[in-house]
Amino acid sequence: MSDASPLPPGSVIGILGGGQLGRMLSVAASRLGYKTCIFEPGGDCPASHVANFHFKASYDDTEALARFAEAVDVITYEFENIPTSALDALDAVKPIRPGREALRVSQDRLVEKEFLEGLGLSVAPFADVPDGAALEAAIARIGTPAILKTRRFGYDGKGQARIMEPGDAAGALADMQGAPAILEGFVDFEREVSVIAARGVSGEVACFDPGENVHEGGILRTTTVPATLSTAQRTDAVLLAGRILNALDYVGVMGVELFVTPAGLVVNEIAPRVHNSGHWTQNGCVTDQFEQHIRAVAGLPLADGSRHADVVMENLIGDDMDRLPDLIADPKAGVHLYGKAEVKAGRKMGHVNRLVPRTS
Amino acid sequence: MSDASPLPPGSVIGILGGGQLGRMLSVAASRLGYKTCIFEPGGDCPASHVANFHFKASYDDTEALARFAEAVDVITYEFENIPTSALDALDAVKPIRPGREALRVSQDRLVEKEFLEGLGLSVAPFADVPDGAALEAAIARIGTPAILKTRRFGYDGKGQARIMEPGDAAGALADMQGAPAILEGFVDFEREVSVIAARGVSGEVACFDPGENVHEGGILRTTTVPATLSTAQRTDAVLLAGRILNALDYVGVMGVELFVTPAGLVVNEIAPRVHNSGHWTQNGCVTDQFEQHIRAVAGLPLADGSRHADVVMENLIGDDMDRLPDLIADPKAGVHLYGKAEVKAGRKMGHVNRLVPRTS
Numbered sequence: 137m138s139d140a141s142p143l144p145p146g147s148v149i150g151i152l153g154g155g156q157l158g159r160m161l162s163v164a165a166s167r168l169g170y171k172t173c174i175f176e177p178g179g180d181c182p183a184s185h186v187a188n189f190h191f192k193a194s195y196d197d198t199e200a201l202a203r204f205a206e207a208v209d210v211i212t213y214e215f216e217n218i219p220t221s222a223l224d225a226l227d228a229v230k231p232i233r234p235g236r237e238a239l240r241v242s243q244d245r246l247v248e249k250e251f252l253e254g255l256g257l258s259v260a261p262f263a264d265v266p267d268g269a270a271l272e273a274a275i276a277r278i279g280t281p282a283i284l285k286t287r288r289f290g291y292d293g294k295g296q297a298r299i300m301e302p303g304d305a306a307g308a309l310a311d312m313q314g315a316p317a318i319l320e321g322f323v324d325f326e327r328e329v330s331v332i333a334a335r336g337v338s339g340e341v342a343c344f345d346p347g348e349n350v351h352e353g354g355i356l357r358t359t360t361v362p363a364t365l366s367t368a369q370r371t372d373a374v375l376l377a378g379r380i381l382n383a384l385d386y387v388g389v390m391g392v393e394l395f396v397t398p399a400g401l402v403v404n405e406i407a408p409r410v411h412n413s414g415h416w417t418q419n420g421c422v423t424d425q426f427e428q429h430i431r432a433v434a435g436l437p438l439a440d441g442s443r444h445a446d447v448v449m450e451n452l453i454g455d456d457m458d459r460l461p462d463l464i465a466d467p468k469a470g471v472h473l474y475g476k477a478e479v480k481a482g483r484k485m486g487h488v489n490r491l492v493p494r495t496s
Numbered sequence: 497m498s499d500a501s502p503l504p505p506g507s508v509i510g511i512l513g514g515g516q517l518g519r520m521l522s523v524a525a526s527r528l529g530y531k532t533c534i535f536e537p538g539g540d541c542p543a544s545h546v547a548n549f550h551f552k553a554s555y556d557d558t559e560a561l562a563r564f565a566e567a568v569d570v571i572t573y574e575f576e577n578i579p580t581s582a583l584d585a586l587d588a589v590k591p592i593r594p595g596r597e598a599l600r601v602s603q604d605r606l607v608e609k610e611f612l613e614g615l616g617l618s619v620a621p622f623a624d625v626p627d628g629a630a631l632e633a634a635i636a637r638i639g640t641p642a643i644l645k646t647r648r649f650g651y652d653g654k655g656q657a658r659i660m661e662p663g664d665a666a667g668a669l670a671d672m673q674g675a676p677a678i679l680e681g682f683v684d685f686e687r688e689v690s691v692i693a694a695r696g697v698s699g700e701v702a703c704f705d706p707g708e709n710v711h712e713g714g715i716l717r718t719t720t721v722p723a724t725l726s727t728a729q730r731t732d733a734v735l736l737a738g739r740i741l742n743a744l745d746y747v748g749v750m751g752v753e754l755f756v757t758p759a760g761l762v763v764n765e766i767a768p769r770v771h772n773s774g775h776w777t778q779n780g781c782v783t784d785q786f787e788q789h790i791r792a793v794a795g796l797p798l799a800d801g802s803r804h805a806d807v808v809m810e811n812l813i814g815d816d817m818d819r820l821p822d823l824i825a826d827p828k829a830g831v832h833l834y835g836k837a838e839v840k841a842g843r844k845m846g847h848v849n850r851l852v853p854r855t856s
Contacts, residue, residue: 142821142824145817145820145833145835146835146837159526162546163523163526163527163546166519166523166545166546166835167831167832167833168824168831168833169833169834169835169846170835171545171835184548185526185531185548186522186523186526186546186547186548187546188544188545188546419782422779422827422828422829422830422849423827423830431824436824437824437825439827440827442827444804444805444851444853445804457505460505461502464502464528464791464796464797467782467783467799467800467802468782468802469782470782470783471527471528472527473505473527473528473529474529475505475506475526475529475530475531477506486529489782491782491804493804
C-alpha cells in the first residue's frame with residue numbers, strides 16, 4: 137500500500153488492543169465500510185463485540201502477530217505500551233500508523249519530556265531517576281512537592297508516588313519496584329485542557345476544540361467543551377499540538393494534555409491514540425475522534441473537527457453504573473457503554489455526553 | 497423477561513436480517529452495552545461485521561431458529577417479510593418486538609389498508625384483486641392511472657405495475673405472477689413525508705421530526721429535515737403516527753410514510769422497523785432511530801427525538817459510490833457505508849447526511 141492511496145471500502149484495519157477505545161474505533165471503521173481485526177490476549181473483550189475478527193493471542197506470540205499482520209491492510213492501536221518485539225514482528229509485514237517514532241517517544245516519560253523540550257515547548261521540571269542518589273539530587277534541584285513516576289507503562293495514575301517532603305523519597309522509590317523513574321515537579325496550573333489533534337498521510341492537521349479536564353484520583357472524571365481559554369490560549373494550544381504532530385511525521389489522532397498556567401501552556405503528556413478526553417466528539421461533531429483516526433490511518437482526507445454543540449463528557453467509573461437508569465432517562469444525554477461484564481472500582485464502564493446548545 | 501423490566505447491559509439482542517439496518521442496529525446496541533446476534537441466511541452480510549454472533553441459516557430451519565431464540569434475550573428484526581412459521585418457532589421461546597400484530601398488518605397491503613381505514617385515517621383508494629375479473633371491477637371503480645401491487649413481499653418498488661389506462665390491466669396482472677394483489681389509485685400529492693415514531697414498553701410515544709422524501713425509480717433518494725409542512729400538518733403527522741402505534745400496542749420504531757395533499761395527510765404505508773427515511777437522525781439527534789429502537793425493544797426509556805440540526809440525507813445507490821472521494825472530503829458530511837462487497841445498480845451501498853445549522 138502506498139502512503140498516498142486511500143484504503144478502499146472492504147479493507148481490514150488491524151487494531152492492537154481490545155478495550156473500549158478499540159471498540160469505538162471498530163464502530164467508526166464500520167461507518168466507513170471497513171472491517172476490523174482485533175489483536176487482544178483477553179477473550180470477551182469490549183472491541184471483539186463489534187469487530188469482524190479477533191486474534192486472541194499474547195503480544196509475545198510473534199507467529200500470531202505475523203498472521204494478524206498478514207490478515208489486515210494497516211495496523212493501528214488503542215494503547216501505546218506495545219512491546220518493541222511485537223512492533224518489529226508487525227511492521228515487517230504491514231504499515232503501523234501512527235508510526236514507530238510516536239511510540240518510541242510516548243512509551244518513555246523521559247524521552248517524551250526531552251522530545252517536547254527539544255521542540256521548544258514548556259514541560260514540568262523533570263529529572264532522570266535511575267537510582268536513590270539521583271533521586272536525592274533531583275529533589276534538591278526540583279524541590280517538593282514533586283511526583284516520582286515510572287518512565288514506562290504508567291496509566292490512570294498507576295506507577296506514580298507523591299513526594300510531599302524530602303523524607304518521602306525512600307518510600308516513593310520503593311513504590312517504583314526497581315523500575316527506571318523520573319521525578320516531575322508540580323506545575324501550579326489554573327486548569328488542565330487537552331487538544332485532540334489529527335494528522336493525515338499527506339500532512340494536513342485538524343484539531344478538535346480543546347476540552348477542559350477534571351481528574352479524580354488520577355482518573356479523568358469530566359471533559360467540558362468549550363474549555364475556559366482566551367482566544368490566544370486556544371490558538372496556542374492548537375498550534376502547539378500541530379507542531380508535535382509534524383515533528384513526529386504523525387498519522388492518526390493524538391491526545392495532547394496541557395496545563396494552563398499564568399506563564400503559558402505547559403505540556404503534561406501526549407498519547408499517540410484516541411483519547412478519553414475526546415469522547416465528547418461522538419455527540420458534538422459530525423466526525424468524531426474515532427472516525428478521524430480511522431480516516432487518517434486509512435489515508436482518507438480528515439474532517440475539519442468542527443463542533444455543533446457544547447458538551448460535558450462524564451466518565452462512568454465503577455459504581456457510577458448504579459446511576460444508569462437516570463442517565464438513560466435523560467433525553468439530552470448520549471450514553472456510551474463498553475460492554476464490560478464486571479463492574480469494578482476504578483474501572484471505566486462507559487461515559488455520557490450531555491449536550492447543550494452551542495454558546496461559543 | 498417481564499415487559500416492564502429493562503434488559504441489563506450485557507444482554508443479547510437477536511436481530512432477524514443481516515443487512516444495513518441490522519448493521520446499524522448492532523452498532524446502536526453496542527453503545528448501550530448490549531451484544532447482538534444476527535440471524536441471516538447470507539454469509540458475509542453487513543450486520544455480521546459488527547455483531548457478536550451470526551446464525552447463518554434459512555428462515556425455514558426451525559431448529560436453527562429455536563437455537564437462535566435460546567441464545568438471545570429479545571428478538572427484533574430489520575425487515576417485515578418474515579415467514580409466519582419462523583415467527584411461530586421464535587415467539588414460543590422469546591419475546592418478539594415489535595409484536596406479531598404489527599407484522600400481520602404490515603405484511604399484507606390489503607390488511608394494512610383496512611387497518612388504517614379502521615382507525616379513521618385516509619389512505620389511497622384501493623381494491624382487493626384476487627383475479628382478472630376483480631381487476632376489471634377495481635379499475636372501473638378507482639379509475640386510471642392506478643397501480644397494481646402484490647399484497648405481500650414488495651419493497652423498493654418491486655412487485656408493482658402501473659396501469660395508465662384500462663388496456664394495461666392484463667399485462668399488469670401478468671406481472672404479479674399469480675400473486676394476490678391490490679389495486680391502488682394514484683394520490684395527487686404535493687409531497688411525501690415520513691414520521692419515524694417510537695413506542696416504549698410502557699406505552700410512551702416519541703417521534704422524530706417529519707422528513708421530506710424524494711424517490712427515484714421507486715427507491716428513496718433523499719430525505720430532508722425539516723419537511724416543508726405547516727405547524728398543523730406537522731402536528732397531524734405526529735398524532736396520526738401515535739394513533740397507529742397505540743392501536744398496535746407497538747414496541748419499537750416504525751416508519752410511517754405520508755402523502756401531503758390539499759385535503760390532508762394520506763397514509764401511504766407503514767414499516768414496522770427502522771426506516772431508510774430515518775437515517776438522518778444519526779447525525780441530527782443525540783439518540784438516533786437505531787438506538788431509539790434498541791431502547792424500546794430492551795425496555796429502556798425512549799429519548800425525546802429532539803433534533804439539533806437540519807439534515808439532508810442522500811442514499812448512495814450503485815454507481816453513486818464513484819463519488820465517494822468527494823463525499824468523504826466534505827467536512828460537513830457524515831458518510832455511512834454498509835460494507836457490501838459488490839456495487840450493483842439499484843443496490844443501496846451507503847448514505848450521507850449533510851448538516852446545516854438548524855433553521856426551524
